[in-house]
Amino acid sequence: MADRYLNFTGTPPGRFLTRRLGLPQPAPLRRWSPERPSLEGQLLHVTAGESAHREALASVLAGTGLDVVQAAERPAGVVVDATAVAGLDTLAEVHAALHPVVRSVEASGRVVVLGALPSADDHHQAAAQQGLEGFVRSLGKEIGRGRTVNLVRIAAGAPATAAESTLRFLLSPKSAYVSGQVIEVGGTGGELTVPESWERPLAGRTALITGAARGIGEAVAETLVRDGAQVVLLDVPSAEADLAKVAERLGGRALPLDITAADTGERIAEFVDALDVLVHNAGITRDRRLANMPAERWSSVLDVNLASVLRTTDTLLKAGAVRRGGAIVATASIAGIAGNAGQTNYAASKAGIVGLVRSLAPRAAAEHGVTVNAVAPGFIETKMTAAVPLFIREAGRRMNSLAQGGLPVDVAETTSWLASPGSGAVSGQVVRVCGQSLLGA
Numbered sequence: 025m026a027d028r029y030l031n032f033t034g035t036p037p038g039r040f041l042t043r044r045l046g047l048p049q050p051a052p053l054r055r056w057s058p059e060r061p062s063l064e065g066q067l068l069h070v071t072a073g074e075s076a077h078r079e080a081l082a083s084v085l086a087g088t089g090l091d092v093v094q095a096a097e098r099p100a101g102v103v104v105d106a107t108a109v110a111g112l113d114t115l116a117e118v119h120a121a122l123h124p125v126v127r128s129v130e131a132s133g134r135v136v137v138l139g140a141l142p143s144a145d146d147h148h149q150a151a152a153q154q155g156l157e158g159f160v161r162s163l164g165k166e167i168g169r170g171r172t173v174n175l176v177r178i179a180a181g182a183p184a185t186a187a188e189s190t191l192r193f194l195l196s197p198k199s200a201y202v203s204g205q206v207i208e209v210g211g212t213g214g215e216l217t218v219p220e221s222w223e224r225p226l227a228g229r230t231a232l233i234t235g236a237a238r239g240i241g242e243a244v245a246e247t248l249v250r251d252g253a254q255v256v257l258l259d260v261p262s263a264e265a266d267l268a269k270v271a272e273r274l275g276g277r278a279l280p281l282d283i284t285a286a287d288t289g290e291r292i293a294e295f296v297d298a299l300d301v302l303v304h305n306a307g308i309t310r311d312r313r314l315a316n317m318p319a320e321r322w323s324s325v326l327d328v329n330l331a332s333v334l335r336t337t338d339t340l341l342k343a344g345a346v347r348r349g350g351a352i353v354a355t356a357s358i359a360g361i362a363g364n365a366g367q368t369n370y371a372a373s374k375a376g377i378v379g380l381v382r383s384l385a386p387r388a389a390a391e392h393g394v395t396v397n398a399v400a401p402g403f404i405e406t407k408m409t410a411a412v413p414l415f416i417r418e419a420g421r422r423m424n425s426l427a428q429g430g431l432p433v434d435v436a437e438t439t440s441w442l443a444s445p446g447s448g449a450v451s452g453q454v455v456r457v458c459g460q461s462l463l464g465a
């Protein structure tokens with residue numbers, strides 16, 4: 025469904041009127057396209073304090089294809105290395121570095137702050153590092169013009185290269201709808217490998233996507249194929265015709281299957297032999313307030329969104345069907361983080377995904393060499409959200425820092441970054457793809 029308000033604010037009278045009325049000013053977002061796959065221009069690299077990562081980071085940033093500089097008039101991106109921030113004096117250097125340039129960052133530009141994990145033994149370092157989170161989340165809310173602001177924390181002892189895939193993603197048009205996020209790298213991650221090609225990191229890899237007949241799942245499949253993967257597309261047997269069409273279009277294989285079947289894991293293992301990427305995307309809603317919610321509505325949502333994910337993951341990991349260096353990406357939702365009236369069942373299932381990811385990640389890394397992460401979409405323009413009544417839909421669209429809904433491809437790009445062999449150091453993360461939604465912020 026077209027976002028007419030976004031189109032209107034793009035016209036001179038629309039801009040004039042909405043500004044005068046103090047209404048949201050969504051900017052058209054720059055997304056990935058084959059013609060313009062990267063940001064263009066200068067990437068400003070600044071450092072607060074004495075960072076141990078300075079040189080290694082400079083070479084990681086050089087890999088983005090941007091022109092890395094120490095001073096810039098109109099940067100397309102700014103990276104502030106604040107890993108050495110250990111107190112309020114070095115925290116002030118972050119302010120000093122960004123204050124003069126923030127206004128001149130290009131539209132759809134990127135600000136990435138690199139931090140360290142807040143220390144358990146040094147409360148001054150912890151205060152300053154936690155301070156970065158408030159800083160980043162606030163700047164994300166005020167920066168406007170389609171620009172995003174994110175914080176990447178590098179675990180103690182991890183090299184700057186642990187952040188490479190994440191920086192490449194955040195400093196590209198692929199992360200257009202990801203803002204206000206805090207992402208930790210180098211902690212519970214698996215093996216850190218560099219893909220042969222950053223353009224096609226999934227070449228030679230097999231990915232299975234559940235709920236792939238339409239919506240976000242279809243977009244995920246398409247993006248993983250773009251990035252080199254061979255795909256197996258799973259959806260309910262009643263969606264077989266649509267599934268076959270998507271499979272044909274993408275050169276993938278269709279697996280019509282209801283994931284609530286007890287033997288789903290075994291059936292998948294039989295069909296594919298081994299997988300590199302497992303994307304748990306299938307999900308349903310059956311909204312009702314708790315007082316009006318019969319047990320069937322509760323159990324059907326919990327069964328599809330969480331029980332099946334737990335069961336299938338367990339079976340496939342136990343069978344060794346997810347190869348070392350592989351990735352599991354599950355789909356949560358901002359409703360699972362913020363809660364939503366009428367969605368006790370759905371939010372419980374999606375919060376359950378967050379619990380699953382955080383708990384399983386260290387063990388999956390140690391025992392299987394597999395990463396486990398979640399994407400948590402916000403308001404995404406799909407058939408599901410087009411069916412939402414107009415007023416609620418408009419509110420959902422605008423109540424985020426980018427003042428618009430995301431597209432299925434935004435979730436797909438995030439999934440592909442997490443699925444990449446270059447993201448072996450990223451695990452146990454829940455990344456919201458929500459334009460920095462005010463819900464669950």
Ligand SMILES: NC(=O)c1ccc[n+]([C@@H]2O[C@H](COP(=O)([O-])OP(=O)(O)OC[C@H]3O[C@@H](n4cnc5c(N)ncnc54)[C@H](O)[C@@H]3O)[C@@H](O)[C@H]2O)c1
Nearest residue numbers: 235239240259260282283305306307355357401403404406
């Ligand atoms: N659209 C949004 O704004 C939004 C926001 C937050 C989270 N999400 C989550 O993203 C995921 C995809 O959402 P979408 O908007 O594309 O939904 P959608 O309804 O368009 O697609 C979901 C797909 O999952 C399939 N599916 C449902 N039950 C299944 C089962 N038992 N076995 C196999 N396949 C099954 C459906 O047939 C469908 O093709 C879901 O997990 C959803 O909860 C979506």
